[in-house]
Amino acid sequence: MADTTGRMIRIGNASGFYGDRFAAVREMLDGGELDYLTGDYLAELTMLILGRDRMKDPKSGYAKTFLRQMEDCLGLAIDKGVRIVANAGGLNPHGLAIALRELADSLGVDAAIAFVDGDDLTDRAADLGLGNPLTANAYLGGFGIKAALDAGADVVVTGRVTDASLTVGPAASEFGWGYEDLDALAGAVVAGHIIECGAQATGGNYSFFTELPRMGHLGFPIAEVGSDGSSVITKHPGTGGAVTVGTVTAQLLYEVGGPRYLGPDVTTRLDTITLTQEADDRVRVSGVCGEAPPATTKVSLNHLAGVRNEITLILTGLDIEAKAELFREQFTAALPTQPAEMDWDLSRLDRTDATTEEQASALLRCVVRDPDAKKVGRPFSAAAVELALASYPGFTMTAPPGNGAPYGVFEPGYVAAEVVDHRVALPSGVVERIAPSPLRGDPSVDAEEPSAQLPPDWGPTASLPLGTLAGARSGDKGGNANIGVWVRDPAHFAWLDHTLDVDLLKELLPEVAELTVRRYRLPNLNAVNFVIEGVLGRGVAENVRFDPQAKGMGEWLRSRPVPIPVAFTQQSQEDQ
Incomplete structure (x- = not known):
């Protein structure tokens, strides 16, 4: 009892x-x-x-x-x-x-x-x-x-x-x-x-x-x-x-x-x-x-899927896109055998007329995977090294290439x-x-709830980062990510609930625009929660996303500008 x-x-x-x-x-x-x-x-x-x-x-x-x-x-x-x-x-x-x-x-x-x-x-x-x-x-x-x-x-x-x-x-x-x-x-x-x-x-x-x-x-x-x-x-x-x-x-x-x-x-x-x-x-x-x-x-469930290897190159100054394309063509042609999967990602971190070399540089990353370790091990590394004096101007890598390592994929089962x-x-x-609960059964399915159709008049707005008012926490569950967004003032929840829907989320985060996104309301926490399906591939050990566990995705969302009522920001400043 x-x-x-x-x-x-x-x-x-x-x-x-x-x-x-x-x-x-x-x-x-x-x-x-x-x-x-x-x-x-x-x-x-x-x-x-x-x-x-x-x-x-x-x-x-x-x-x-x-x-x-x-x-x-x-x-x-x-x-x-x-x-x-x-x-x-x-x-x-x-x-x-x-x-x-x-x-x-x-x-x-x-x-x-x-x-x-x-x-x-x-x-x-x-x-x-x-x-x-x-x-x-x-x-x-x-x-x-x-x-x-x-x-x-x-x-x-x-x-x-x-x-x-x-x-x-x-x-x-x-x-x-x-x-x-x-x-x-x-x-x-x-x-x-x-x-x-x-x-x-x-x-x-x-x-x-x-x-x-x-x-x-x-x-x-x-x-x-x-x-x-x-x-x-x-x-x-x-x-x-x-x-x-x-x-x-x-x-x-x-x-x-x-x-x-x-x-x-x-x-x-x-x-x-x-x-x-x-x-x-x-x-x-x-x-x-x-x-x-x-x-x-x-x-x-975790499955061993093969071996994974990667290289990251630094591209500096002018003609970044052309330099990346030159290396991609040379490197792909130099590989003795093509791996099962090859992913390229060019991160344009460079700035025009940069005052430091680092600020003038972009990163080109190549990730390969294959069940056969030989295809992504030494031959992969050697092909990159052999281009050091024969590729784009300023060729350099962030680290010496290695032999790769086994990787696995996660999936849930029931x-x-x-x-x-x-x-x-x-x-x-x-x-x-220990016997399982005798009460177990088929739980009700959570319904996605749309935003209210007729918002109140909050007055004039200013384009400001969402994080001016809202906090966020994001993370991974296998291949999916979630982003929970909340406001600290209950008076702001109706605005958040109406404003931040799936369409706006996809507009603010273009990387997820083609994916299935589900939205759930938690008014008691002044929050809405988004589940983004498949953004992390087959889990953290397999995917090559810049943020493989989506830990920073919520902060990215907070940095994006949205129309925020001026009255809300004035009140927040007065409260502080």
């Missing part, structure tokens, strides 16, 4: 990706009171990297950084009574659990360690209609973590759970939630989504960063989760950055689609979230509603939830199987 006493637990996060600040674990443990400390180490690209590691050494496949962090901090966490939950197990949570037990013994630390697995479907992929991928991992929910904590685990490591499950599991354990507690689970999902990317909730990658204090060394976020699933997002006192409605809104819009946020335990209604600034560095998250989860479970063998190995060694 769910706890209704109004208790609260403090869940901190110390990692947003594999490679995040190493010292964050110690900083979070030393910085103040916590009940749980989570760490998110996995992303679509990370699973590919770990898959390649596992090909070389079957005993690898987990985030080794986490093990080194525990070498430094496991004893401290046990002494403070802070329980650790991390998805650092990657493709080998059992192997990481063994390594942690050996580490605890060597440190003389008495730590109960559990692990969650069953997400790895690689050996069954073909039978499940998923092809023959390098990795195939289902996104598990938080109830395996809950079972481990219920059994007394001090440390729980997992494979591919959803990022928010790292928060859902501890909250469900503390408050006795079951699958039927949909609103509470949804609230925890939102709290988990906010803190999962570490310092992005405390000012990192924030559009209005110039307004925040102490941006040199940001603190990591904490979610104070209540028994009803509501939460307060905060950070340790004295740490850098800030927790504001704006920083929390930005993170809520990161890598999402429509108002319904599908997960294995609950479908979370992002259009029901209410954010309130309670005090400095304290934002309350309330009102979140949950619906039944979908009948299917999402699977992260299987029936009941075919995933979600397991937890308890500290006692007993293995418990």
Whole structure:
């Protein structure tokens, strides 16, 4: 039965990706009171990297950084009574659990360690209609973590759970939630989504960063989760950055689609979230509603696709286009065999009558891919080098060409939830199987909503960058990108909602003009969210876009001029 006493637990996060600040674990443990400390180490690209590691050494496949962090901090966490939950197990949570037990013994630390697995479907992929991928991992929910904590685990490591499950599991354990507690689970999902990317909730990658204090060394976020699933997002006192409605809104819009946020335990209604600034560095998250989860479970699939290589040349001064064309013709003719794919990109960064050589230069990039490493390795490199004295004037390259490297492609898959063998190995060694939610079904489909047809009269306008009023956060989901755009003044939302539609977005971002773009409204966050399909090809490891994960796409959009009511900008200046 769910706890209704109004208790609260403090869940901190110390990692947003594999490679995040190493010292964050110690900083979070030393910085103040916590009940749980989570760490998110996995992303679509990370699973590919770990898959390649596992090909070389079957005993690898987990985030080794986490093990080194525990070498430094496991004893401290046990002494403070802070329980650790991390998805650092990657493709080998059992192997990481063994390594942690050996580490605890060597440190003389008495730590109960559990692990969650069953997400790895690689050996069954073909039978499940998923092809023959390098990795195939289902996104598990938080109830395996809950079972481990219920059994007394001090440390729980997992494979591919959803990022928010790292928060859902501890909250469900503390408050006795079951699958039927949909609103509470949804609230925890939102709290988990906010803190999962570490310092992005405390000012990192924030559009209005110039307004925040102490941006040199940001603190990591904490979610104070209540028994009803509501939460307060905060950070340790004295740490850098800030927790504001704006920083929390930005993170809520990161890598999402429509108002319904599908997960294995609950479908979370992002259009029901209410954010309130309670005090400095304290934002309350309330009102979140949950619906039944979908009948299917999402699977992260990575395939090895071949070898990729690239060269970048510097073109300086006059006749940039002609220089690029000369090299393209010479280089293509010089290759002994043509690779399966060859992409060229000329970035005109040069300026007329530049006062520095760098400002007078453009970049020509050639990327090749082929299943056969020989076609894009040494012959590719040699053909570029041999043209050094026989091509355009001023020939130079940004770096010596190399032999290339394997690359992979990502795609999502879906299987029936009941075919995933979600397991937890308890500290006692007993293995418990976790049944999927009995409430799962077919969720409602989010509809794209057009802008209002009859806008109010906002008075005269001036052509100014969209970012004068609006913030944005963008990111990648496989081959798609999302751009969430919000305004801080609720009085400006009607203008944003009416003005920034799909047609205007395509006009402002010509690179996406021919692609399918979907628009969703989130009035409760004063936001609209765009999903741009296929802009990232087959994922970050494969695509050759200048910004392969679309991290800067939102800031590009903010820099583009739009007609903004003069009254809005005058009011903003007065408020500042």
